Amino acid sequence: HSNREMWFQDLFPPNMCPINAKTNTFYGIMFDAGSTGTRIHIYTFVQKSPEILPELEGEIFESVKPGLSAYADQPEKGAESVKRLLDMAIDAVPPHLWKKTPVVLKATAGLRLLSEEKAQALLSEVKEVFEESPFLVPEDSVSIMDGSYEGAVLNVMWFAGQLSGQNQHTTGTLDLGGASTQITFLPRFEETLKESPRDFLTSFEMFNSTYKLYTHSYLGFGLKAARLATLGALNTEVADGQMFRSSCLPKQLEAEWHFGGVKYRYGGNKEGETGFKPCYLEVLKVVKGKLHQPDEIRGSSFYAFSYYYDRAADTNLIDYEQGGVLEVRDFERKAKEVCDNMERFSSASPFLCMDLTYITALLKEGFGFRDNTLLQLTKKVNNIETSWTLGATFHLLQSLGITY
Ligand SMILES: O=c1ccn([C@@H]2O[C@H](COP(=O)(O)OP(=O)(O)O)[C@@H](O)[C@H]2O)c(=O)[nH]1
Numbered sequence: 001h002s003n004r005e006m007w008f009q010d011l012f013p014p015n016m017c018p019i020n021a022k023t024n025t026f027y028g029i030m031f032d033a034g035s036t037g038t039r040i041h042i043y044t045f046v047q048k049s050p051e052i053l054p055e056l057e058g059e060i061f062e063s064v065k066p067g068l069s070a071y072a073d074q075p076e077k078g079a080e081s082v083k084r085l086l087d088m089a090i091d092a093v094p095p096h097l098w099k100k101t102p103v104v105l106k107a108t109a110g111l112r113l114l115s116e117e118k119a120q121a122l123l124s125e126v127k128e129v130f131e132e133s134p135f136l137v138p139e140d141s142v143s144i145m146d147g148s149y150e151g152a153v154l155n156v157m158w159f160a161g162q163l164s165g166q167n168q169h170t171t172g173t174l175d176l177g178g179a180s181t182q183i184t185f186l187p188r189f190e191e192t193l194k195e196s197p198r199d200f201l202t203s204f205e206m207f208n209s210t211y212k213l214y215t216h217s218y219l220g221f222g223l224k225a226a227r228l229a230t231l232g233a234l235n236t237e238v239a240d241g242q243m244f245r246s247s248c249l250p251k252q253l254e255a256e257w258h259f260g261g262v263k264y265r266y267g268g269n270k271e272g273e274t275g276f277k278p279c280y281l282e283v284l285k286v287v288k289g290k291l292h293q294p295d296e297i298r299g300s301s302f303y304a305f306s307y308y309y310d311r312a313a314d315t316n317l318i319d320y321e322q323g324g325v326l327e328v329r330d331f332e333r334k335a336k337e338v339c340d341n342m343e344r345f346s347s348a349s350p351f352l353c354m355d356l357t358y359i360t361a362l363l364k365e366g367f368g369f370r371d372n373t374l375l376q377l378t379k380k381v382n383n384i385e386t387s388w389t390l391g392a393t394f395h396l397l398q399s400l401g402i403t404y
């Protein structure tokens with residue numbers, strides 16, 4: 001049996017299991033419409049009796065690239081990519097449960113960056129696909145997720161893992177997506193609650209408890225949005241054939257890149273400087289003074305997900321399967337190594353130097369972490385793939401009364 005179900009069991013010890021209780025099996029379908037891809041999670045839960053919480057029994061996962069926002073001008077094609085994924089659920093969920101299985105899509109930063117009109121066109125095409133499916137389509141089944149919800153769910157997932165005996169010292173989570181980045185933690189000091197902007201604090205109900213969280217999503221500070229910002233191409237009208245250059249890219253490079261339905265031409269500083277120092281100065285302009293720095297996190301340690309994990313694994317700072325623990329300065333060391341030997345690393349993404357330098361600047365100058373702040377890079381907490389989608393699905397099933 002998978003260890004996955006242990007997650008809920010650890011939290012809520014099974015008690016008083018009625019002898020004749022009927023086991024209730026149910027499904028939830030959650031789409032994560034991220035800025036770089038769309039993913040379907042088909043979760044199976046089993047609930048043995050009304051007194052105990054449902055256990056996660058299994059998950060089917062599939063993903064497609066690019067994300068919905070790449071179809072800004074062809075919403076039907078965007079919806080088609082969702083339909084292809086939804087067809088998997090037809091095979092995965094037993095027909096007699098179709099009508100009881102909710103399907104929901106939550107879009108993150110990519111759609112937040114589009115115009116209201118284009119985003120709505122995409123969402124309504126997707127909604128049509130859902131309505132033509134045999135599944136339960138709740139109200140608000142297709143929406144743009146509130147950034148603070150995204151951070152909160154992810155943190156509560158971690159918190160659930162911590163309660164059952166893991167790493168007691170890690171207080172929060174950092175997520176670095178393509179278009180936005182989130183920081184979330186449980187404040188320990190009254191100071192933090194007093195000094196934080198109001199909309200950075202939220203109470204979050206889950207598992208019948210209320211958690212007070214510090215959480216914020218910075219739109220435009222995801223790794224890919226930061227590339228554009230560094231190049232000076234974010235939120236600007238791109239003229240035909242316009243070239244964006246950076247000291248963070250290999251000198252001779254000239255290439256094209258598509259993001260959010262727009263084509264960008266970019267390249268290295270042919271004549272000018274390249275390397276870590278000039279690159280750091282460029283990247284610094286993107287982050288310096290732009291983020292709120294709560295004092296208490298300077299010495300804390302954080303779980304870090306998504307592109308923090310990917311770039312650390314790409315450069316062998318951590319094992320790709322196992323993850324690992326790093327200090328902030330490890331990212332800086334690696335950034336220097338890559339940026340000051342750009343030709344040697346040219347086989348990997350041409351953005352490797354820029355990405356590592358951005359991560360370094362975001363952590364140090366953005367959030368104000370110390371050189372020795374610990375980051376726990378991980379994909380799984382208590383053997384559960386950490387994604388906001390599981391917490392959100394669980395929440396959904398409870399609110400629909402599908403659990404007992
Ligand atoms: O199921 C998933 C979905 C996303 N990611 C991470 O999130 C990054 C991309 O972020 P996303 O497209 O979700 O951008 P966002 O909309 O969150 O800014 C990927 O490269 C992964 O590192 C992941 O690890 N697992």
Ligand SMILES: [Ca+2]
Pocket residue numbers: 034035108177178
């Ligand atoms: Ca994401």
